Amino acid sequence: MALHPTAEKIQGKFPEAFVSSKEWRGDLAVMIKKEAIVPVCRFLHDDAEMNFDYIVHVSSVDYPEDAERFEVVYEFYSIRRRRRIRIKARVTEEDCVLDSVTGIWKGADFMEREVFDMMGIRFNNHPDHRRILMPDEYDEGYPLRKDFPLAGKGWRDTFEFITEGSHKKTT
């Protein structure tokens, strides 16, 4: 099957980093190797023909059975050319580190922090690498991983239960 022209360009420019591409329901998704994420994104952003100047979201998916467990998903949009692209990269559980794209899109800052917070994937060269939605001292792990139970791991049960009137002074 013929590749989508955009995917073909990425393959031509980064032959060793290109893994696969898929078009489904009108969405183009390109899988690349994680080492090449910054050069590929830089190309997508700066190249006049690509011009993906708008970052839509950064997300992550957990596939516990796979050798490369996590998939980091980037979605870009070109305001001038009005088209979308999805870039994906796989990382293993032992080495779940990627290079940050905050140098290209400043908006990636919070999005990557959320990915770290929820899935535990780290980003090199991130300016403010902290949790964002969960508390800073939270140490139960990463809630959106598939092995994290829906009800949590028991931290909430240790909270003090405040009953009605318990805050009032007893005489």
Added chain:
Amino acid sequence: MTTDAKQKPVEAAAGHPGTGVSVPNRTLPLLRTEKLMLNMGPQHPSTHGVLKIVLDLEGERIIKATPVMGFLHRGVEKLAEDGTYHQFIPHTDRLDYICAMYNNFAYVRAVEKLLDMKVPDRAEYLRTAVAEVQRIIGHLFWLGTQALDIGAMTVFFYTFREREVLLDFFDNLCGARLTTSWYRIGGVENDISPKLVGDLYQFLESFSEKLDEYNALLETNRIWLARTKNIAVISAEDAINFGLSGPTLRGSGVDYDLRKYEPYGAYDKVQWDVPVGKNGDTYDRYWIRILEMKESAKIVKQCLDQLPPGPYMVEDPRVTLPQKDKVFTNLEHMIRQFKLFTEGFKTPVGEIYCGTEAHKGELGFYIVSDGSGKPYRLKIRSPSFIHMGAFDYMARGYMIADVVTIFGTYDIVMGECDR
């Protein structure tokens, strides 16, 4: 600013030169200045929920603003993985609880894209009309609260007067004012009655006069002008780089509106324009929202004019829910309802992203399906969260009092921001 500075004596002038009059040697305290850290929120009334901002200040100027979020984090994305596609619709109400209809719309569109489903014409028109009514409500809410936050209280009463009329319309349409859950995968929950259409027409007739009323209160209001003009300025280039969307982006002069770019619903069948600002400040965004309300009123009117007859729901027994009256009287429909809610419907394996132009910005759903009845992963691209990413950049250099204007300018809602 700390005043417990060391009382360093300052040499005052020994005397006026040439006069020979000696002046007593006074010691003046030298004020030592240092940076001050101020916590704003999470209980601050103008933070639109529970947002905390750690401000680093030099005097009254902001040199760094760090948003601390997550006070309203409920794990909606995790909950989505545990329920069927239908069961997630009420969760979307609680994302941006000001504008539940548009969240419903964004979500059902994403699932329909996953299923590759075509919705009947009447449903598309109804969805568009109601979504635009919701946009008017959202912008009215923004206008009222923003004006209230920065010192113009009267506008609040006026905008909420109209909002009430529209919320009553929702009440009559679906039985709820805020948490509506009116959209369904494949259509809408119930048809609109002729009486409600009449109500809407009646509202639209007088709405532009009402808009003039708000403008009369604000247009020449010196406080409003002083507190919105040249506040929270962001250039088009930066706004795009930060991923801003909606009126926040269009205020900077970027003509980015998904309703025009990737038309959905009935937006490509009606005549309307995208208002675009120039200076990228809060004042421009205010005008964009006012103009958008006018455009929304136009869209609603045209949708009602052109409302085609026909079904308001796809007839696809594998996916769509049966009519409520049939569920209670017909065994087959009851079984179908039961199975749809316990097992859900099977979706094709794949992944989609579907962005919708909600009144705050681009609200997107990224759904990964593994072919089962539940989403394998559901990611919500919420505009409020992404707008907060630009907060530090936009707040630097402004005064403390402007913080309220700056997060007001995004129209953030923490339910959507923290999810």
